[in-house]
Each structure stands twice: as structure tokens, then as C-alpha cells.
Amino acid sequence: MGTAAVPRPSGSDAPAGSGLSTGEVRERTLAGLANGAPEETSRSLWLILRANVLTLFNGIVGGCFLLLLLLGEWRDALFGFAALSNAAIGVVQEYRAKRLLDRLAVLDAPRARVLRDGRVQDVAVADVVMDDVCVLQAGDQVVADAVIIDDDGLELDESVLTGESEPVGKDQGSPVLSGSTVTAGQGRARVVAVGAGSYASRLTAEAKRFSLVNSEIRNSIHRVLRWITWALLPVVAIVTNGQMQARGGWDRAFRSGAWEEAVVGAVGAAIAMIPLGLVLMTSVAFAVGGARLARLNVLVQELAAVEGLARVDVLCIDKTGTLTEGRVVFDDVHDTGLRGTGQELPAGWRQALGWFGADPHANATARCLAPAFAFDDGARPAAVVPFSSARKWSAASFRSPHPAAGTWVLGAPEMVFPGTGPADASADELLLRSRRLASRGLRTLVLAYTPAVPADGLLADGASEDVELPGGLAAATLLTFREKVRPDAAKTLAYFRDQGVEVKILSGDDHRTVTAVAREVGLDVDAGYDARHLPTDPRLLAETLGTFSVFGRVTPAQKRDMVLALQGAGRTVAMTGDGVNDALALKEADIGIAMDTAAPATKAVARLILLDGRFDRLPAVLAEGRQVIANIERVSVLFLSKTTYAVGLSLTFGALLWSYPFLPRQLSATDGLTIGIPAFFLALMANTRRYRPGFLRRSLSLAVPAGIVVTAAVLAVQAYSMSVGGFSAASTRTASVLTLSLAALAVLLTVSRPVTGLRLAVVGAMGAGLVLLMTVPLLTEFFMLEWPPSPLLAASLTAAAAAVLAVLVLGRLHERRFA
Helix, strand or coil: CCCCCCCCCCCCCCCCCCCECHHHHHHHHHCCCECCCCCCCCCCHHHHHHHHHCCHHHHHHHHHHHHHHHCCCHHHCCCHHHHHHHHHHHHHHHHHHHHHHHCCCCCCCCEEEEEECCEEEEEEHHHCECCCEEEEECCCECCCEEEEEEEEEEEEECHHHHCCCCCEECCCCCEECCCCEEEEEEEEEEEEECHHHCHHHHHHHHHHCCCCCCCHHHHHHHHHHHHHHHHHHHHHHHHHHHHHHHCCCHHHHHHHCCHHHHHHHHHHHHHHHCCHHHHHHHHHHHHHHHHHHHHCCEEECCCCHHHHHHHCCEEEECCECCCEEEEEEEEEEECCCCCCCCCCCCCCHHHHHHHHHHCCCCCHHHHCCCCCCCCCCCCCCCEEEEEECCCCEEEEEECCCCCCCEEEEEECHHHHCCCCCHHHHHHHHHHHHHHHHHCCCCEEEEEEEECCCCCCCCCCCCCCCCCCCCCCCEEEEEEEEEEEECCCHHHHHHHHHHCCCEEEEECCCCHHHHHHHHHHCCCCCCCCEEHHHCCCCHHHHHHHHHHCCEEECCCHHHHHHHHHHHHHCCCCEEEEECCHHHHHHHHHCCEEEEECCCCHHHHHHCCEEECCCCHHHHHHHHHHHHHHHHHHHHHHHHHHHHHHHHHHHHHHHHHCCCCCCCCHHHHHHHHHHHHHHHHHHHHHCCCCCCCCCCHHHHHHHHHHHHHHHHHHHHHHHHHHHHHHCCCCHHHHHHHHHHHHHHHHHHHHHHHCCCCCHHHHHHHHHHHHHHHHHHHCHHHHHHCCCCCCCHHHHHHHHHHHHHHHHHHHHHHHHHHHHCC
16 A cells, blocks of 8 residues: 655645744645645545436336336326336435535644745644644644654543554654544644545555445345346247237237237236335335434434444454543552562552652653642652653652652653662562453553652653652552443443354453453453464364464454455454554444544444444444344335236236236336335334344245145136126226235235234225226226126136136245245
């Protein structure tokens, strides 16, 4: 991911003391060395329109729609509204997600502090140029890659880039990365890379490629549409020929104008073959699921992601920002365990800790002491040694009559009491106790004390790094700190465990620390694994992932490789994260989930964003996905059975040279009553069934035989009408409509099992709608229905009764097979 070197304009050796001049800034900006060109965080409107409108499905339906309009048969073109609604739902949902995402800033810092013309100025992030001198203070975000010129206890949090939650000390000459945050101290840094050349931009360049969610529902529907597309042309050709022959042959049909009626019949056969409403109902179910999740502050960036989490069997999570809140809190005070010092715990230790917590130059760990220990602002220390990441300790001296009179040192135990052998047995005991606390995932500091206040042994603020520890120090107490665990983490992980979803923790921190956090949130883990020793072979990597659940020191590339290895082993993987370091893994995962604190680039590649950062939202996402999958499987039987009998009727009537028994508008009415309207309600009803793979196979195993039964029933009515003779074409069509509708209602009743009051009400309402369709004059006139004579009506009801019985038996056998 390297970038080509860009020649710098003259003046790059500008002294750090004054920074760049206005002319030098202008020169670099014109040379393209500014920090502009914000990242694109989502798909463009054109890409959204193309993905939802310019599809093969819409092409077929749109072509048929335009053909009927050209023939003046607009009443037979009602199906076009389904295609239009389907495209509109997809566009609106994705565009809403795009607008919300585009409002997110590329960098959290709206302004940058730079030294120019000898004075500090606030400028826009995009206006920072190469060689600018950035002035960094605690709380600032680094806006471009830079190198430290000078520092005063400077520490940076680089977890958003590397996953390492420990603050990193920075000295003169140290590199700092864009996107990291200053947690302690202050300093100046010269910019060495801007815009696309920065570390964060290079890391996310690959992640910005767009890819679709791997949706089983969508893949299955597209597979069916591909099958139908291949079959459509020959079937339509057979139907069209049958229609023409039924009207006296091609020549006579064209001379008499009967070809238009034949074309309408052929279009009706073609549209009937396409599971038009299945695509629409899937989009509706996804959109409604997305709307429900939006009320829970879960942003769904792609409709199909609603079902994704329901299929997941491995959940990979980052520690920082997911299990923990990404901040350190004070834990407890512990006995040092030292013996033989002859000293009691000094009386002023609480006041001393209060000062370390209130010190304006304190690092993030020391600042955690402020809420627990008070400090009198009026009692300033006589001298201090600011914290340094090189020393890993800070110190303060107080003179009498201050309650904390004496010298206090706060720092890492191994730096304050190195312990070098038998002569330092007490220090070794302190270090052993410290290591035991650290093995529990706790960060440990020691507070040391000596009553002496050296006249020149401690240095004032801003002095040299060349300072030694004061002599005669004794350990007063051990202090432990821990990362703030999210209160919802344990309950959420327990839920996934109960649902059979395996959890893997992938963190940039030390594996021992991560293991301790994992145990704190209820995971039963023996030991973590140091990712620096991970195998590179995908098969061996998958085996390691099958053995261990907690991994530390994981790099961004390793996270992606681990996701790919799990997928290669046949697992469906979800990945959560919040840092740029998580972006590549989130992109490759089947479902990427970003927290609210995530970097914008990470949010751009995620499928779901937890806008309020609540990890406990995920069970609701899982439940919504399960409802979508189970209900779409339920209604897919309705649509696929229709496709089956449409193909069967088209081939049979075309081969026998019979006139097609339905007009497109009549099929629109029967589809609405037996499939479209009830499918809408069924798709949105509660359904908690666990995900089972094989959605399409199960649906077809019921839909195909049910469709064959319906085909046979309609053929029986048509054969009776032709054998007896004397019936009008309108009455024969009406008898076919009645037979088809009753048989299709039996399919609806079958997929509604287990029958509840609400589902039974839906079936009953559709039956009532059929009665109205057959009896209300306005409807019968519009749909060209004519009540059949008694013999034909009896034949229709008999065929329908046989079809209803056969469908109910098929449904019972299907339930037993897939129980």
C-alpha cells in the first residue's frame, strides 16, 4: 500500500521555531501537498440507483410493462407497480443510510493547531500542508502523519489505528500517525505525509471498495431468477405460438388483429412465471426490519444485512471499544507485601495521589485517580518531575506543614524498584505481587515515598530528562487500574453463547490482558494466544482459531486473515470493531458491525452501525434477522408455487395449442389475494425460529409439488370445458380463476402453519376478498369475469376441492420431512 514519493517544494527546511511562512504554505497547497480531499464514506447516488433499478429483473418486467402500454392494455400492466415499488424501497433505504453516513466527519478533529509565521494558528484539517509544524496538546487528534520535534511527556493513543489500547510514549524523532489522539503531555511535530499518503488513508484504501452482503435469501432469489430467465424465452415462444395457433394460425392472427390478444396472453404467461412479489416482499421485509432497528439506533447500510447476523455462527469482536469502553478507570489499592522496611503507610498518601490525578501533565492512567482522591489546589508541590514515557514515573515533593510532606514517586513498579537480586529481595517480592495483579488484566502502578525533600534532587517543570530517582524510597502502596468493561457485554455474550454462536476476541493488546477481560465478561477461556506466533498457512490458522478463543497482539492484516480462514472453514463470520485497524476485517466478514466511536472509514465498510455504541443491541439485530429469514422462507413458497404452475400452464397450453386461460389483470387479482397481500402480513409477523441453512431447497420441496397440483386442477377445468363445449371464453376463464384461487388459498393456509388467530384471520380475509372479486359488478367488469354455468362451476369446485386436499397433504408431509 505504498505511495509514490512527491517532490517537496523549496523551503522544507524551515526552522521549527517559526514554522512555515504564508508563502511556503501557498506553494505547497498549489503543489498538491495539502491534507484535503476528504474520504468518500459511502456509495454515490448513481451507484445506489444502478444497483436497485438497472437489474435483469426490472429489465424483464419493464419490457413487458412497456409492451402492454404500447398496445393500449394499461389495465393488464398493473404488475409494473410492483417492480417500481421494489426499486423505490431499495433506493430510499440505501440513500437514507448514505445521507447519515456522509454527515460523519472524516476526522473527529474539526480544526488543527499549527505554527506559522512564528505564531500558533488554528486552521482547517484540509489546510494542513507538508512540513507544517503541528502543536499537540492533550485531547488533540493528530490530523496528518508527522515526526516529533520536541515533547514534554507526550503520550498518544493509537488504538484506532493499531488496536493497541496502551498509550504510546513519544520522544524527539518518534513518528506519530494521523488518527491517533494525544492523551498526555504536549509537543510539536513536523508533518511528513498528508491526505492519501497518510498511514490511515493507506490502511483504508483497500477497505473502501464496495461489495454486497452475502445474503442467502438474495442469492437464492437471484438463482431462481436466473433459472427463469433462461427458461423464459423458449417458454414464451411456445406460449406465443400456441396463442397464435389457437386463433387460426400466425397469418390469420395478423390479418384479423387477433395477434394483440395473443401477445397479451403471452405477456401474462411470462409475468406469471416471474416471482414478482417475492423480490418486493423481500425488500419490504428488509426495509421494515431496517426501520425497526433504526428505532434502536442501529443503522442498516444495506438491506440484506438485516438477515446476515441471523446466519452467523462465529462472532469476532475487538476488546477495546466493544467489550470495554476504551478508557481506563481506577480499580483498587493493594498492600505492597514488603517486609523489613520499618515504615508504616505514610499519612499523606491520599493527598499525594490526589495531586498526581490533578496534575495537568498527568497521563491517562494517573488522571483516573482524580475522582477517587481529592487534592487541595492551594497546596502546590515544591518541585515535580513530570511523567515521561521513557522513565515511566513522575514525582512530587511537598514541604511541611503539608499533610503529604516528603517526596512521592508514582510509576511502573519495575522502573521504581528494579530488583537486581538477593540484596533486593523486598523489591522482587513487590514485582512478583505486581505481576500477579497484571495477570488478572490489571494495570499496576506503585506509589513510593521518602520523607526527605532534596533541595536540588528534584527538577522543576520543563527541566531535562536527566533525572534520577531519589534515594531511600519505600513502597507505600500498589495501585491497580482496569479498562472500563461495558455493562452490557457479559449479558450479550451469554446470549450469543446460548444461541450457538462462537465468540472470538481479536485484540491488539497483550493476550494475558485480553484473557482477563474475557473472563470478566463471562467467557470460559483457559489461555489466550499471542498472535505474533500465528501460522500464516490458512489451514493451520483455521485449526488455531478452532482451539483458542482469545488472541492478543493481532495486527490489522492478521484480523483479515483470521476472518478469511474462518470463512474458508465454512463458518459464517460477523466482526465488530471501531478502529481503522478493524476496517479490513470488517470488510471481509459476512457482516461487519461498527460501534458509534468507530473511525469514519470503518463505518463506511460496515454493514451495521451501532449508533449509540450499545453492544446489547446485537441480540435485537439477531432476532430481527431471524424473523426476516423465517418469514421470507414462509412466503417464498407462495411465490415459487406460482412460478411452478405458471411454467406448467404455459408449457402445457402452448404445447396443446390451447388459448391461455388467464388475462394479465386476472392474474394480478389472484396473485394479490392469494400471495401478495397475505405475504405482506406474513412477512412482518413475529417469528423466532432459529436459522437453518437450505432455504431454497426447503421452499422448492413444497412449492414445486404444490404448483404441479394447481396446474393439474386448472388443466382439468379447461379440459372439461373443451370436451363439453358451449361455454364462453369469459366463463371458462372465470372457472379457471376460481379453481386457481381456491387451490392457491390452500397453499396459503399450508404455509401459515402453525395456525394462529392472526394468520387465520389473514386467510379468512383473503377468502372474503375472493367472494367480492367474483360478485361485485364493478370488479367483475374490470377483471372481465363472468359467472360460469352450473356444470362448469361444479367442475371448477370439484377440481379445486381435490387440489386443496392434495396441497394440505403435501404440507403435512413437508413438515414431517423437515421437522
